[in-house]
Amino acid sequence: MNLDLRIPMGLMFSLIGVILAAFGLATRSTPELYEKSLGINMNLWWGIVLLIFGQIMFHMGRRSQKRLEKLPPPTASSDSTPRLGH
Amino acid sequence: MELKSVDWLIMLLYFAFVLGIGFALKRYMKTSKDFFQAGRALPAWICGLAFISANLGAQEVLGMGASGAKYGLETAHFYGIGAIPAMIFVGIFMMPFYYGSKARSVPEFLRLRFDEKTRAFNACTFAVMTVFSSGISMYAMARLIQILHVFDSIFLSHGWPLQGIFTVSIVISAIIVLVYIFLGGLTSAIYNEVLQFAIIVAGFFPLVFLGLRNVGGWQGLKASLPDAYMHGLGHASTNPMGVDAIGMGMGLGFVLGAGYWCTDFLVIQRAMATPDMDSARRVPLIAAIPKMFFPFLVIVPGLIAISLPTPHTTETVTRGADGAIIHNIQVVAPQIEQGKGIVPAKMNPVTGKPMLTASGRPLLDYDMATPNMLLHYFPTGLLGLGLTALLASFMSGMAGNVTAFNTVFTYDIYQSYINKRASDHHYLVIGRWATVVGILLSIGTAYGAIAFNNIMDTLQLVFSFVNAPLFATFLLGMFWKRTTGHGAFAGLIAGTSAAMLHHGLTLPIEATPGIHGGWLAVIHHYPSDMAQNFWGAIFAFSANFIVTILVSLVTKPKPDSELVGLVHSLTPKPETGPIIWWKRPETLAVGILVVFVALSIFFA
Numbered sequence: 001m002n003l004d005l006r007i008p009m010g011l012m013f014s015l016i017g018v019i020l021a022a023f024g025l026a027t028r029s030t031p032e033l034y035e036k037s038l039g040i041n042m043n044l045w046w047g048i049v050l051l052i053f054g055q056i057m058f059h060m061g062r063r064s065q066k067r068l069e070k071l072p073p074p075t076a077s078s079d080s081t082p083r084l085g086h
Numbered sequence: 087m088e089l090k091s092v093d094w095l096i097m098l099l100y101f102a103f104v105l106g107i108g109f110a111l112k113r114y115m116k117t118s119k120d121f122f123q124a125g126r127a128l129p130a131w132i133c134g135l136a137f138i139s140a141n142l143g144a145q146e147v148l149g150m151g152a153s154g155a156k157y158g159l160e161t162a163h164f165y166g167i168g169a170i171p172a173m174i175f176v177g178i179f180m181m182p183f184y185y186g187s188k189a190r191s192v193p194e195f196l197r198l199r200f201d202e203k204t205r206a207f208n209a210c211t212f213a214v215m216t217v218f219s220s221g222i223s224m225y226a227m228a229r230l231i232q233i234l235h236v237f238d239s240i241f242l243s244h245g246w247p248l249q250g251i252f253t254v255s256i257v258i259s260a261i262i263v264l265v266y267i268f269l270g271g272l273t274s275a276i277y278n279e280v281l282q283f284a285i286i287v288a289g290f291f292p293l294v295f296l297g298l299r300n301v302g303g304w305q306g307l308k309a310s311l312p313d314a315y316m317h318g319l320g321h322a323s324t325n326p327m328g329v330d331a332i333g334m335g336m337g338l339g340f341v342l343g344a345g346y347w348c349t350d351f352l353v354i355q356r357a358m359a360t361p362d363m364d365s366a367r368r369v370p371l372i373a374a375i376p377k378m379f380f381p382f383l384v385i386v387p388g389l390i391a392i393s394l395p396t397p398h399t400t401e402t403v404t405r406g407a408d409g410a411i412i413h414n415i416q417v418v419a420p421q422i423e424q425g426k427g428i429v430p431a432k433m434n435p436v437t438g439k440p441m442l443t444a445s446g447r448p449l450l451d452y453d454m455a456t457p458n459m460l461l462h463y464f465p466t467g468l469l470g471l472g473l474t475a476l477l478a479s480f481m482s483g484m485a486g487n488v489t490a491f492n493t494v495f496t497y498d499i500y501q502s503y504i505n506k507r508a509s510d511h512h513y514l515v516i517g518r519w520a521t522v523v524g525i526l527l528s529i530g531t532a533y534g535a536i537a538f539n540n541i542m543d544t545l546q547l548v549f550s551f552v553n554a555p556l557f558a559t560f561l562l563g564m565f566w567k568r569t570t571g572h573g574a575f576a577g578l579i580a581g582t583s584a585a586m587l588h589h590g591l592t593l594p595i596e597a598t599p600g601i602h603g604g605w606l607a608v609i610h611h612y613p614s615d616m617a618q619n620f621w622g623a624i625f626a627f628s629a630n631f632i633v634t635i636l637v638s639l640v641t642k643p644k645p646d647s648e649l650v651g652l653v654h655s656l657t658p659k660p661e662t663g664p665i666i667w668w669k670r671p672e673t674l675a676v677g678i679l680v681v682f683v684a685l686s687i688f689f690a
Contacts, residue, residue, distance in 0.1 A: 020096070023467045042296070
């Protein structure tokens with residue numbers, strides 16, 4: 001059984017989202033930084049979006065992994081049956 | 087580029103995950119099937135995203151931005167017409183043969199269908215192409231890092247010479263790709279490609295958002311660009327690319343597009359990593375969905391880049407408090423001033439003046455459109471994400487080529503000619519070493535690109551010679567049982583020669599003979615090198631098609647019994663079982679086609 005890709009992907013985007021959002025939060029009172037991005041605190045907003053996306057992916061992956069773990073183990077003839085994985 | 091700790095943090099985090107996935111997958115790599123074919127166990131959605139991501143090397147991400155700045159929205163048609171129909175075709179019609187034949191690679195399919203020499207021709211040309219492509223990606227990435235001064239501050243603060251940046255970039259990128267492929271094989275490459283795709287979207291979506299907001303939305307963009315930029319095809323003389331609809335449709339859509347999407351093992355390999363036929367057929371279709379919409383994410387920045395006002399050296403005269411006259415001069419480098427929007431001019435390093443086109447206007451460095459957009463709009467923090475997205479696109483290009491190389495080398499060159507009867511574990515080990523060798527050869531190519539100025543262009547040219555005729559061979563092989571090995575081989579040689587001849591005899595208007603063509607004699611001029619490209623592809627395809635048919639008719643074909651499952655007329659319809667009609671691949675294909683046509687009409 002393979003590693004479900006949504007788990008590391010979700011984790012990574014959650015972390016990036018947290019970093020961006022935290023940085024955005026910390027710098028929200030320095031407008032010069034956000035002159036380039038038309039005054040919008042893109043770090044904060046996009047960080048939140050990525051965090052949400054990351055969390056959705058992560059939990060989808062975990063749920064799928066748990067469901068696969070609950071299935072009975074594959075039969076010994078693993079050469080003929082393809083190993084399902086996500 | 088001034089990168090702060092938060093930017094570096096995001097970049098390092100990304101690379102940590104990339105390597106981490108490789109380490110996490112190592113324990114699942116038990117057989118050569120696991121390593122080269124991902125155990126044929128990955129679901130269609132992952133393979134679909136990897137299918138498109140493997141294709142989205144930086145050549146595409148930066149190149150589409152550059153094309154958008156140079157030619158306008160037509161670039162989207164260019165990529166769409168070239169790709170979408172081909173992807174639908176390969177998914178519905180060709181995948182049953184690729185997957186059903188149980189071939190482990192495209193050259194292996196050619197051996198099953200034709201004969202050994204056809205396989206050898208394809209395997210060797212393909213292996214060389216992948217190594218060179220990977221090297222070019224490496225070179226382009228190192229150059230971009232140099233140009234954007236990404237590592238400059240680190241090197242300066244440690245007292246290291248700036249010339250070392252190139253080598254360090256190449257070595258670091260090579261090591262990262264090598265490690266995760268060595269450990270996790272194709273699965274690792276595919277997983278990371280999906281990750282790369284996601285991060286490219288994450289990096290470019292805010293760019294398009296900010297850019298469009300800045301220029302006044304889509305209407306604002308339309309207003310600030312010449313009309314031809316925002317409209318599709320029209321007549322050859324009116325659209326910036328100088329190609330008429332037939333040239334584009336036939337040349338690009340049919341031949342070049344199909345030549346790549348339907349025969350290139352790099353992408354086919356990802357479709358064949360699925361557990362069953364239906365999933366395999368669905369992979370190119372799933373990939374077609376982002377393929378239709380993604381171009382907007384990478385082409386629009388190019389459009390915006392060229393529509394922004396060009397910075398000029400300004401002088402303002404004010405009167406100081408004590409009555410003194412103050413001249414405030416904001417100097418803008420000639421490179422930027424002579425450019426258009428935020429696309430700089432290409433400077434001649436010797437004279438320090440901008441290089442000129444044949445008509446005397448400054449030559450623009452369109453490749454800098456997208457990176458300059460990132461620098462223009464992204465604050466610290468988001469800039470780290472944007473840069474990571476750019477670097478990720480280079481690496482997905484490299485990794486895809488390396489996995490294709492190690493598979494073709496191990497199965498089609500090593501196992502076929504060097505060591506036929508070794509244990510499965512032996513081939514797994516060889517595959518890992520092939521990965522190392524492949525990366526080393528790529529590094530060599532990257533350094534070669536420094537010495538030979540035009541190497542990138544030359545290689546792309548050579549690839550187009552080899553790719554253009556390929557589709558004819560597969561088309562005839564899969565749908566006409568009379569095609570023989572001799573025919574296929576002769577056709578491939580004829581097609582490749584036709585491509586070379588055509589290039590040697592024609593020249594685009596604004597170019598001089600040499601790398602752009604006309605090195606034999608110039609008997610025809612084309613309005614642009616795109617047009618030359620398309621027509622060359624048409625000639626190559628036709629030559630291959632005709633020669634293959636003629637030679638096949640006078641040579642003996644394989645008996646029908648050997649061709650079951652390889653040719654359309656001799657293959658029973660794929661067993662799809664009781665599936666609801668809307669879950670069938672054909673339905674998905676029709677849906678995609680409808681959306682594609684709608685988009686084309688809307689933006690035409």
